[in-house]
Structures are given as C-alpha cells and as structure tokens.
Amino acid sequence: MKIDPITLEVIRNRLIAASRDIRRVVERAAYSPVLYEVIDFSCAILDAEANLVAETPGLPIFLANLGYSVSCTYETIGRENIKPGDVILCNDPYNGGGTHCPDIVVLCPAFSGGEIRGWAAFRGHTVDMGGIYPGGWYSNTTEVYQEGFRLPPVKIWVEGKPNEDVFRLIRANTRVPDSVLGDIRAMIAGVRAGSQRFLDVIDKYGLETTLGSIAEILEQGEKMARAALSRIPNGTYSAEAVLDGDGNDDAPLSQKLILKLTITVEDEKMTVDFTGTSPQSMGPMNTPEPSTISAARYGFKIITTPDQPSNEGFFRPLELIIPEGSILKPKFPAATAMWPTPITTIPDLMLRAIAPAVPEKVRGGHFGDSMADFIYGVDPRTGRYYVCAEGDAGGYGGQYNRDGAPALFSMALGDTYNVPVEVAEVRYPWHVERFELIQDSGGPGKFRGGLGARRDYRIIGHDAGMTVTTDRVLNTPPWGIFGGKDGRPSITKLHRTDGSEEEWRKISNLPLKDGDMASFQTGGGGGYGSPLERDPEMVLQDVINGYVSMRSAGEDYGVVIKEPEMQVDQEATQKLRGEMKVSQGG
Numbered sequence: 001m002k003i004d005p006i007t008l009e010v011i012r013n014r015l016i017a018a019s020r021d022i023r024r025v026v027e028r029a030a031y032s033p034v035l036y037e038v039i040d041f042s043c044a045i046l047d048a049e050a051n052l053v054a055e056t057p058g059l060p061i062f063l064a065n066l067g068y069s070v071s072c073t074y075e076t077i078g079r080e081n082i083k084p085g086d087v088i089l090c091n092d093p094y095n096g097g098g099t100h101c102p103d104i105v106v107l108c109p110a111f112s113g114g115e116i117r118g119w120a121a122f123r124g125h126t127v128d129m130g131g132i133y134p135g136g137w138y139s140n141t142t143e144v145y146q147e148g149f150r151l152p153p154v155k156i157w158v159e160g161k162p163n164e165d166v167f168r169l170i171r172a173n174t175r176v177p178d179s180v181l182g183d184i185r186a187m188i189a190g191v192r193a194g195s196q197r198f199l200d201v202i203d204k205y206g207l208e209t210t211l212g213s214i215a216e217i218l219e220q221g222e223k224m225a226r227a228a229l230s231r232i233p234n235g236t237y238s239a240e241a242v243l244d245g246d247g248n249d250d251a252p253l254s255q256k257l258i259l260k261l262t263i264t265v266e267d268e269k270m271t272v273d274f275t276g277t278s279p280q281s282m283g284p285m286n287t288p289e290p291s292t293i294s295a296a297r298y299g300f301k302i303i304t305t306p307d308q309p310s311n312e313g314f315f316r317p318l319e320l321i322i323p324e325g326s327i328l329k330p331k332f333p334a335a336t337a338m339w340p341t342p343i344t345t346i347p348d349l350m351l352r353a354i355a356p357a358v359p360e361k362v363r364g365g366h367f368g369d370s371m372a373d374f375i376y377g378v379d380p381r382t383g384r385y386y387v388c389a390e391g392d393a394g395g396y397g398g399q400y401n402r403d404g405a406p407a408l409f410s411m412a413l414g415d416t417y418n419v420p421v422e423v424a425e426v427r428y429p430w431h432v433e434r435f436e437l438i439q440d441s442g443g444p445g446k447f448r449g450g451l452g453a454r455r456d457y458r459i460i461g462h463d464a465g466m467t468v469t470t471d472r473v474l475n476t477p478p479w480g481i482f483g484g485k486d487g488r489p490s491i492t493k494l495h496r497t498d499g500s501e502e503e504w505r506k507i508s509n510l511p512l513k514d515g516d517m518a519s520f521q522t523g524g525g526g527g528y529g530s531p532l533e534r535d536p537e538m539v540l541q542d543v544i545n546g547y548v549s550m551r552s553a554g555e556d557y558g559v560v561i562k563e564p565e566m567q568v569d570q571e572a573t574q575k576l577r578g579e580m581k582v583s584q585g586g
Contacts, residue, residue: 001212011201011213015054016309018197019043022122023056025190031182032127033423034389039416041124043190045198046070047214048116051312057415059123061343063310064297065098065290066121069105072096073153084111085160087188091129092150093336098290100336101129101148102136102389104184106156108191110198112207118214120194122187126180127387130173131337132509134387135374139469139506140248141284141335149173157188175376176387221305221313226268228304229317232357238262239353240276241345242475246285246338248507256475257281257327259345263353270304272296272350273321280327284335285471287342292328295343296320298411299350303361340370341471344412355481363404364397364449364487364526365479368472370410371490371522375457375512377464379429388428390419394522395442395450395487397478404450404525406437424457431458438488438521440549444556445484445527446534451547452488452522464512468492468520470505477523484527485556493519531557532577536568 003011022043030036042058050067072095073088082088088107090096097105104126110118128134131148132141141147149170156166170184171177202210240260260276280286287295300318301310308314322329327342351362371392379386391413396404409416421432434456442449470490472478478487494502497515504510512518539559542548544566553559558577560569 001208003209003213003216007205007209008213008216011205011210012054012217014201015045015198016056018120018194018201019045019054019056021197022120022190022194023058025193026122026124026186029186029189031179031186033419033427034125034127035183035186037417037419037423038390041122042066043194044121045194046119046121048118051218053118053214053217053311055310059412059416060298060414061291061294061340061412062123064294064315066105066123067312068098068290069096069107069121069123069153070119073107076153077155079116082109082116083159085157086155087157087191088153089156089166089184090151090153092152093144093288093339094332095152098288100136100339101131101150102126104187106184106187106191108195110195112199112202117202117207117211118198120191120198122191124183124187125389126183127389128175128180133467134175134376134465135389135467136337137372137374137389137467137469138284138337138508139246139467140508141337142282143333143335145333147284147335147337156184175385218311218313221308221311222316224308225304225314225317229265229268229270232265232354234265234267235357236262236264237353237357239349241349243285243342243345244471244474244505246281246283249505257285257342259342259349261346261349261353263350265357269317269319270300271319271321274326274328275321275323277323277326277328280325280330280334284337285341286327286330286334286336287339288336289322289329291339291343292322292346293320295346295412296350299347302347303350303354303358338469340372340412341469344369344410345472347411352479352481359482360400362481363399364443364445364481364484364528366396366411366525367394367452367478367487367490367523368410369470369490370412371470371520372468373492373518373520374467375428375430375464375518377462380461381429386428388419391416392453392455392520392522393418394452394490395478395524397443397449397481397525398445398447398484398528400528401447403447404442406442406450407453408450429460429462431460432456433458433517437547438524439546440552441488441524442547443478443480443485443487443524443527444531444552445480446529446531448527448531448534448542449478449480449484449487449525452490452524454519454521456517456519458517459512459514462514466510466512466518467508468504468506472523473505478526480526481528483530485531487524487526490523491521493521495519532580536570536573540566540568
C-alpha cells in the first residue's frame with residue numbers, strides 16, 4: 001500500500017524510539033558496569049521475518065545479525081509454539097548466539113491479531129557465564145565446550161511468567177550469579193518494553209499501515225545503498241592482513257592467521273569474497289558466520305551510507321562469499337571466545353581495499369583490536385567475587401581532510417565507553433594511577449593518525465587474575481595509506497612489585513599480586529598522505545600539545561622547531577624536507 005511520507009517518517013522514528021527504550025531500561029536496571037557504563041550491547045526492532053527494521057547506537061557488530069537469533073528461535077522452538085508473553089534467551093555461538101558464550105540474546109515477540117508481527121531484540125555482554133576462567137574471553141581454549149554454559153533458544157519467560165528452571169540453571173553456572181541474573185532481568189524488562197512500543201505503533205496507525213511502512217522503510221534503504229554503489233567505480237579491489245595467532249604468548253596454539261578479502265563492485269552490487277582466509281584455528285580466534293556477516297555489513301555501510309540508520313534493506317545489494325571451515329565460518333565445536341578479533345579487522349580491511357576507488361571515503365587503519373581486558377578476584381572490602389570486563393580505546397586513521405580521532409573504541413565496539421575512574425575505584429579494589437594519551441602513537445601523515453591511550457590499574461589489598469587478548473601487534477600494525485606511516489601497535493605491560501616488567505599480547509588467567517600494576521596501552525591510527533606534506537604549523541601545535549615529540553617532528557615530518565620560542569624555522573624545514581624527499585626517492 002502507498003504510505004504518505006509524513007506518516008512514514010513518524011512510524012520510522014517511533015520504531016527507532018522503541019529500540020532506544022530498550023536501551024534506556026537496561027541502562028537504568030542493569031547491575032554490571034559493562035552494561036550501564038560501557039554500553040556493551042545493542043538493541044533492535046525486527047519484523048516477523050527477522051529483518052532488521054530499527055536500531056539504536058551500541059555495538060554495531062551485534063546489530064546486523066540479530067535476525068539470525070530470531071531465525072534460530074523459529075527453527076529450535078517452532079514459530080507455532082511461541083505465545084504472547086514469552087521471552088526467549090540464547091547464547092550458544094552455533095545456535096542463536098552467533099558470538100561467544102558471555103553474549104546473551106534476549107528476544108520478545110510482538111503479537112497482534114493472534115500472530116507475531118515483530119520482535120524486540122537485545123544482545124549484551126554478561127561478565128561471566130562459566131568456562132575455564134572468569135570472564136568468558138580466553139586465548140587458550142580449543143573447543144567451545146570449554147568456554148562457558150551454552151543455551152540454545154529457550155523460553156526464560158513463559159506467557160508472562162518467569163521460567164525459574166532456566167534461572168536456576170544459569171545461577172548454577174556462573175561465578176557471579178547476582179550480577180548476571182540482575183543483568184538478565186534488566187534485558188528482559190528492556191525487550192518487553194520495546195515489544196510494547198512496537199504494539200503501540202500498530203494500535204495507533206493500524207496493522208496494514210504499520211506493515212506497509214516497514215516494507216517501504218526497507219525498500220528505501222535498498223535504493224539508497226544501490227545509489228551509493230553506483231557512484232563507486234566498477235572494479236575488483238583486494239586487501240589482506242596477517243593476524244598474530246590465537247594462542248597465549250608463552251604457548252601459541254597456532255601459527256599466524258591470514259585474513260583476506262576481495263571486493264567486486266559491479267554497477268549497483270557489491271560482492272565481498274573471503275576466499276584465501278586461513279582455515280579455522282585450533283585456538284579461539286574463530287568467528288561464527290553470523291558475526292562475519294555482521295562485520296562485512298558494517299564495512300559496507302561505512303562505504304555506502306554511513307549517515308543513515310541501519311535496516312535490512314541497506315544490505316540487499318551486498319553478497320558475501322565465506323569459505324566453509326575457515327576462521328570466519330568455523331565448524332562446531334571450534335572455540336570462539338576471541339571471535340571479535342578477526343572481525344574487528346574486516347571493516348578496516350574493506351576500507352583499505354576500496355581506498356583507490358574512493359579516497360575521500362576512507363582512512364588509515366585503526367588500532368585494530370577490542371583489546372579486551374578482564375580482571376577478577378575476591379574484593380577484600382566485601383569478601384565477594386568480582387569480574388570486570390572492559391575494552392580499551394585507541395586511535396583511528398587519518399582521513400583525506402582531517403587527523404584521525406584519538407582514544408575511541410574499536411570498530412567492533414562502536415558506540416561504547418570506558419568505565420569512569422570514579423566508578424572503577426568505587427566498584428573494584430584498584431587504584432587508577434594513569435589515564436592519558438600516548439605521545440607519538442599516531443602514524444605520521446599529512447593527516448596523522450589518532451593517538452592511543454594508556455590506562456594503569458594497581459591492584460590493592462588482594463591477589464587477582466587477568467586475561468588480555470590483543471592483536472595487530474606483530475604482523476599487521478595500524479597501517480598508513482597514500483604515503484602515511486603506520487601507527488604504533490597495542491601492548492599490555494605488567495609492572496610487578498619486585499621491579500620487573502612483563503609485556504603481553506595474549507594471556508589467559510595471569511596471576512596478579514597485591515601491588516602489581518597493569519598498564520593497558522592501545523595503538524594509534526595510521527597516517528593519511530605523506531608526513532612531509534603536513535602543514536608545519538600543525539606539527540608545531542602537535543608538539544606544543546604533547547601529541548608529537550620534538551624528535552618525531554624532525555625525523556618523521558621534517559619540521560625544525562626553534563626552542564625556547566617554539567616557532568617553526570621555515571628555512572631549515574624547507575631544506576630538511578628537500579633532503580628527506582631525495583633520500584626517500586622523490
């Protein structure tokens with residue numbers, strides 16, 4: 001049916017608002033900072049056929065595959081067996097979850113006229129769902145059985161009443177049951193609110209108008225994506241990255257892993273082919289297919305229509321080829337605890353591949369990893385077990401007309417936040433000793449990469465454990481493009497009380513002693529364009545602000561700064577840059 005444009009926009013925005021209501025409820029009701037501070041979740045409204053209709057900001061890597069969870073629910077429980085008042089929960093990476101065990105999906109159907117008309121959906125991180133160590137994110141598992149308590153789609157609420165059997169099962173399989181169950185109750189409240197908001201739209205505008213508007217919203221998304229593709233030159237574009245491996249630093253489980261893609265643009269269609277990517281690994285750096293699809297969709301959205309809210313229609317012109325049995329489409333029971341690591345590089349790699357065709361739409365590589373860290377132990381103040389899960393923010397690559405952004409979370413994490421210092425010191429037995437940008441971490445360029453950040457936690461009054469998983473350090477650092485230089489990669493340093501220092505990329509369950517300090521140091525973004533083309537006055541301001549050192553100003557940018565007056569020596573700079581250009585081949 002034909003929908004008038006004003007009604008269409010009202011319905012579009014009311015559905016987006018419905019997804020935001022899910023977020024508001026969870027933020028207010030959740031127990032764990034990973035949800036109410038970090039916002040490690042995403043919310044969406046889907047139609048009855050599992051098509052994404054509306055979203056709200058959160059983890060973009062979660063959004064484009066929530067339809068998979070609905071489809072698995074239909075297959076596992078049966079569409080005919082779902083009733084009004086039911087709420088579905090799942091986390092199995094191979095049946096409904098699509099990520100790893102700590103990520104919980106909660107779904108609530110919206111019934112009208114006796115039939116399912118849509119779904120309110122939520123996927124978010126819980127701090128522990130069992131597994132060999134606290135936190136659910138490991139670098140040394142070899143099968144999914146080791147990684148936590150798995151639930152295929154099950155009814156956690158049945159016709160409006162809680163299913164206590166499922167709650168008891170979860171309580172028995174997590175180290176921090178009060179926090180996890182409190183978070184799950186917040187998720188349930190959120191999707192029930194979102195489902196009701198969907199029904200409010202139907203009640204106000206009628207079923208036929210609402211469904212007709214949804215169909216038009218998806219069709220408009222498809223048209224905008226195809227129009228954007230028509231402006232990209234037809235051709236084939238390739239790129240690859242070499243990941244650092246998926247085992248502990250001191251006992252690697254596998255060799256380095258290759259991530260390869262080829263993009264083919266043909267009129268109003270894009271194909272992304274991952275042929276050439278490494279076979280599934282022995283360790284946990286395998287990404288279930290739904291999350292690979294989501295990552296590719298994310299990259300596609302950046303290239304085509306980054307300013308438009310997502311829905312399923314935008315992805316209709318995108319075709320994906322993912323090799324069976326690869327790290328991007330592993331076979332059960334491959335371990336998936338580190339699933340975000342490969343897919344964090346996929347959108348980055350898509351931009352690298354397409355850069356020659358659309359240089360104004362891309363940037364240098366970003367720091368390239370969620371750099372997730374987990375600290376856990378018994379709080380000496382309360383005697384209660386705690387688990388803190390947190391990502392770290394790093395630098396993004398320079399663009400054709402601006403410097404890269406500093407201290408943002410990875411492309412996989414998107415619109416998330418750090419745990420504020422005040423919250424961390426109140427909730428956990430630590431002292432935050434440092435939180436600052438890292439000088440010279442951004443790749444030099446005409447437009448330099450954004451800076452990484454350093455955050456230091458000192459353990460107080462107890463012994464603890466730590467897991468960190470960092471990649472893009474050894475083989476494929478944050479790359480520069482069009483003559484820009486690479487950014488500095490990430491690293492975690494551990495300062496022991498005896499004065500010794502350790503460096504770690506990937507390690508599971510590393511013991512921490514009272515007084516030890518963990519220093520999480522993220523990488524910077526790659527530069528865009530030759531650093532010898534950067535405005536000397538911009539280099540001077542970077543030096544004054546502490547972003548770039550005097551050494552780097554001379555060695556990387558060819559800029560001579562007079563001290564103590566802090567002024568550019570124009571004549572000496574021109575001479576030095578001329579000499580550097582000659583030494584670099586012109």
